[in-house]
Amino acid sequence: MKGASFFPSHTVAIYMARLFLVRTFGILAALVLVLQALDLLSETGKILAQAGNGDAEVWRYVGLRTPQIVARFLPFSVLLGTILTLIQMNQNSEIVALKASGLSAHQVLAPLLIASFGVAIISFGFNERIVARATATLDQWQRVDYGALPIDRGDRSNVWVRDGDDLIQVDQIRGRGDAARLGGVTIYDRTGGNLVAIVRGTVGMRDRDGWRIANARRFDVATGRETPLGTIMVARGVRPDQFTLATVDAEGLPFDALKAAIDDLSESGRPTKALEGALWHKLSGPLSSVLMPLLGAVAAFGLARSGQLFVRAVIGMALGFAYFVADNFALAMGNLGAYPPFLAAWAPFLLFLLIGEAVLIRTEE
Template identity: 55%
Template sequence: MQLDFFPSRTLTLYLAKMFVVRILAVLVMLVLVLLALDLLGETGKILEPAGNGQAEIIKYASLRIPQLIARFLPYSVLLATLIALVTLNQNSEVVAMKAAGLSAHQVLAPLLLTSVVVALLSFGFNERVVTRANATLKAWEAVDYGAIPQETGVRANVYLTDGENILTAASLVGSGEAIRLRNVTWYLRGPGGIIREQVRASEATYAAPGWRLAEPVRFDVGSAETEQLETLVVGEMLTPERIDLQSVDPDSQSFFELGETIDAFDAVGRRTTEMRAKWWHRISGPLSALLMPLLGSVAAFGLARSGQLFVRAIIGMALGFAYFVIDNAALAMGSFGGYPPFLAAWAPFFLFLLVGETVLIRTEE
């Protein structure tokens, strides 16, 4: 019986249903609260462009909800685990299951199976919905919630380097020689990265070579003088092909699209550390839901009458949040090359998998 992780179909369905209901309840609560707080800060910006109204606020909410769901689903699984296990412990249901001969792993097996299903659904949701919402929202934010350009290939917050100099743009539309950069800033830098000139323009188009700025305004840092220019060509080393590579947004690409982008970067000898870390994290991120029942299991075992149930719940919550902190830190380290991409994405997962198993085995003993 100890090797049969689902000895009772009725018990499995009962625990799985309880777990799913609590996950959904916690997720809805978190998303509604966080969306309301987000709208408090963004509604003014959304309504600022002429013609924007309630429809645009609803549109913003529809784009933010997928992002919030993707980010806080693992937290919801953690909190739902603690709520479900504390309830089972308080009602002596865990004691009854243990008295019937079930091990700690058998008690948690329905929750772990449910977590695997949640992880698979999360991966599919991220690929089909969240990436598209990211691309649309970033393009909309780049035009200050105005009309989104109809051209294809819209990308936001473009940052390009031309030797020591820097070219930034709020948005990029089109591809190849038809690329247009909007709300452009050109930084001319001297030795040591010191900025000598700053040039702002509403738009930049390809001049073959370089990029022609429309109605540029130049600010000389040394003399603190501003000058209106008729035209100016900058960034002669920035070709359309190079811009297509440098302006990639990993968060707006699906798992397979990002893999193809990484291959394209490798083919031209470009750095892919950050994208590889995010590519691996597309798998390890949703799988973090599998860890939550293990990390929260400390709240399930031990007598509720001992007075330590609250302390056990706090310990389970601390373990869960410690995972998210370390996971974000490792991903950040992997993004700038401090860790290898695979290690940055998977080390926290396997570390806390061992921690959760250790806690569970010690608890069972």
């Protein structure tokens, strides 16, 4: 080993990274298997309650739900993988040997930090390419109670817009701006808060300052009579962004699409603080994997001297759990507008980075 190098020897670094990654992904696989099985216990009945649904739909649900579970519990798996790796190395006196060779605590942890950074990059790509699409698709499927739904991951579904006293409900929207196309339009015609009539149409398209609805039919509440209207103009003054941006789901959009939606909302003068916090969290969330080796490092050092292996492992897990609690709390405060978006996404990460460094330096450096 070269004392001047930040890393242990090449062989030791690969050995530690391999131990860490095998345990991390092994724990993740076990967690996903158990949690997915528990989730199916509550959802299988709802899926099979729909006429025509069978085993294929159950497996389809598993395929859509599993990426969400993986994304949620990957940082926790990194924490447990770190603790198990360091405990094993400490029990085998490998940590003592590394320290005796002149390596500092940071140098001992360096292979785990680099490996966890690689996990963070994989996590970000996985969230962008798979989790966001699966979440958007699953949300649309659940809105129709697992019934038949043409899956178009770029669509929005079940959007409500207010036009004066009237309410407009659209089953599905494709496209953006003047090219937006409405499918399954229902207009609740109200006067003074009382429902007067219900107008339904199959397709709606932008026409100057309003919307042209095809195959419209009007149901009069007072008489109970339905009248065909053909093609009509409705919702004059209702902008396309009121439909396309009415339900922006941050979890169902990748980073670039969410940023574009935030820009559109800002241009239309609508609040974006909660979405900005979610946008920053798409970066800070995956990077939380890099924190876990630092927070779990308390399990690596001092065990042989103190004989309190279990206590130190519990302390490492407590620090990791505290981070997850603080992260969720900060996001909730950001959604309420109590925290600025950047602070809501990054404050827990920076705080626990300092806490982990302080604990490591005070105890081992």
